[in-house]
Amino acid sequence: MDQYTHHRERLLTSSRPMPDFEVVGTQGPWLHRAGGTRIFDGSSGLLCTNVGQSSPKVYDRLKKQFFRYSFGGAAVVQPHIQTELMDRLCRAVGRPDDFVALTTCGTLGVEIAIGLARNITRVRDGKQRGDILTSTLSYHGMSALTLALAGNHARRPRHENALDLGPAYPAPYAPTHAHEGRGCDASCADEIAKEIDRRGAENTAAVLIEPVNGTTGGAFVPPDGYLQRVSKICRERNVLVIHDEVLTGLWRTGKPLASHHWDGCKPDMVILSKGLGAGYTAVGAVLVSPETAPWICHEDADPLPAMGTMATHPLMAAACLGVLDELEALDHAALRARGERLGQAMKSLNGVGPVQAVRGLGFLYGLEVTPGKLWPVMEAAEQRGVFFYPFTGAGEPRSEGLVVAPPLISTDEDINFLITALTDALEAV
Numbered sequence: 001m002d003q004y005t006h007h008r009e010r011l012l013t014s015s016r017p018m019p020d021f022e023v024v025g026t027q028g029p030w031l032h033r034a035g036g037t038r039i040f041d042g043s044s045g046l047l048c049t050n051v052g053q054s055s056p057k058v059y060d061r062l063k064k065q066f067f068r069y070s071f072g073g074a075a076v077v078q079p080h081i082q083t084e085l086m087d088r089l090c091r092a093v094g095r096p097d098d099f100v101a102l103t104t105c106g107t108l109g110v111e112i113a114i115g116l117a118r119n120i121t122r123v124r125d126g127k128q129r130g131d132i133l134t135s136t137l138s139y140h141g142m143s144a145l146t147l148a149l150a151g152n153h154a155r156r157p158r159h160e161n162a163l164d165l166g167p168a169y170p171a172p173y174a175p176t177h178a179h180e181g182r183g184c185d186a187s188c189a190d191e192i193a194k195e196i197d198r199r200g201a202e203n204t205a206a207v208l209i210e211p212v213n214g215t216t217g218g219a220f221v222p223p224d225g226y227l228q229r230v231s232k233i234c235r236e237r238n239v240l241v242i243h244d245e246v247l248t249g250l251w252r253t254g255k256p257l258a259s260h261h262w263d264g265c266k267p268d269m270v271i272l273s274k275g276l277g278a279g280y281t282a283v284g285a286v287l288v289s290p291e292t293a294p295w296i297c298h299e300d301a302d303p304l305p306a307m308g309t310m311a312t313h314p315l316m317a318a319a320c321l322g323v324l325d326e327l328e329a330l331d332h333a334a335l336r337a338r339g340e341r342l343g344q345a346m347k348s349l350n351g352v353g354p355v356q357a358v359r360g361l362g363f364l365y366g367l368e369v370t371p372g373k374l375w376p377v378m379e380a381a382e383q384r385g386v387f388f389y390p391f392t393g394a395g396e397p398r399s400e401g402l403v404v405a406p407p408l409i410s411t412d413e414d415i416n417f418l419i420t421a422l423t424d425a426l427e428a429v
């Protein structure tokens with residue numbers, strides 16, 4: 001036991017079992033272990049190292065900015081690099097005229113979006129609208145407010161600590177939404193209409209929704225037509241739509257935004273984080289549509305929500321520009337094809353060993369396994385040279401499984417390796 005292992009229990013971090021290896025170097029989607037072997041990162045770290053590790057493009061951007069100036073908040077130094085980032089990011093996700101707030105993580109992005117939504121609707125209507133509606137299978141961050149609002153059962157605060165808040169509508173997925181004789185479809189969005197009407201649209205600022213479910217549940221994809229219907233219901237009631245794309249944004253699902261898989265569900269705001277920093281920097285970004293943003297600049301508007309000392313950190317912006325350099329240099333046709341091949345392979349694993357269900361799209365899949373088999377599968381996969389992030393999900397008893405979400409820069413050979421190692425591991429368990 002070295003001096004650091006000895007002190008491990010004093011570091012207050014995840015209580016999940018850790019993979020049992022030490023990393024001494026990285027390259028792209030691979031981690032080099034002490035002892036000379038390497039292991040493939042099957043879940044992009046915490047669903048964030050989308051362009052792999054040790055990127056020369058990110059390094060070049062960081063180095064240049066480091067020697068130019070390494071700190072300069074927006075109130076101190078002209079935010080040129082942040083403006084450059086804003087333009088590049090907005091164009092990359094097909095929302096070229098959006099206004100952008102930068103901050104330091106996904107949670108704060110959600111908090112800022114909530115603050116902006118309340119401000120916008122109050123100025124627009126001349127009356128306070130406070131409520132933010134979330135689903136029973138949502139996760140929106142780790143602050144007191146976002147934990148209290150969201151549905152993630154594992155992280156819900158005790159009733160007395162939940163600020164009188166909680167999820168407001170069932171997520172449109174079978175384990176969380178009971179129907180007689182049929183599965184979920186677009187009409188499940190009507191639950192949102194009912195809830196807004198019950199509270200009164202005049203009290204509701206926004207619906208906050210993950211367009212594709214992340215790790216609370218494991219990559220559930222909404223029924224076709226669902227997100228369009230949510231947008232229509234909200235538009236009819238003057239309620240804003242906020243898409244939490246912290247996990248799904250920037251090509252994780254095979255397109256720049258997960259909402260791009262369906263026409264007609266463009267949200268008023270989008271929150272990005274994991275894929276933008278790609279593990280190189282802490283960042284959150286809130287994109288606000290040009291139709292909505294002018295209310296923020298109105299003379300009756302409150303001051304902008306505080307975004308933090310580090311919100312416009314130039315090294316953060318430089319790293320994000322490097323990540324966008326990487327993402328835009330990808331062969332997007334090949335990326336789509338590779339995502340489809342990965343999806344077919346994952347879906348063919350349904351029923352293999354302990355696998356009970358498979359879902360997802362692009363580079364994001366959830367493989368649900370028989371309860372009790374998750375850790376044996378994780379261990380068997382690790383022995384075969386690949387590791388994954390676990391999820392605990394929906395339903396009763398709670399489902400559990402693996403998130404398969406390799407870095408987007410993975411080659412065909414890398415994806416073949418992942419598929420073979422995972423198939424072997426599942427067959428062995």
Ligand SMILES: Cc1ncc(COP(=O)(O)O)c(C=O)c1O
Nearest residue numbers: 105106107139140141214246247
């Ligand atoms: C959908 C979603 N929203 C918000 C967050 C919170 O982001 P962060 O951990 O960067 O604060 C996460 C993190 O996993 C997430 O998956």
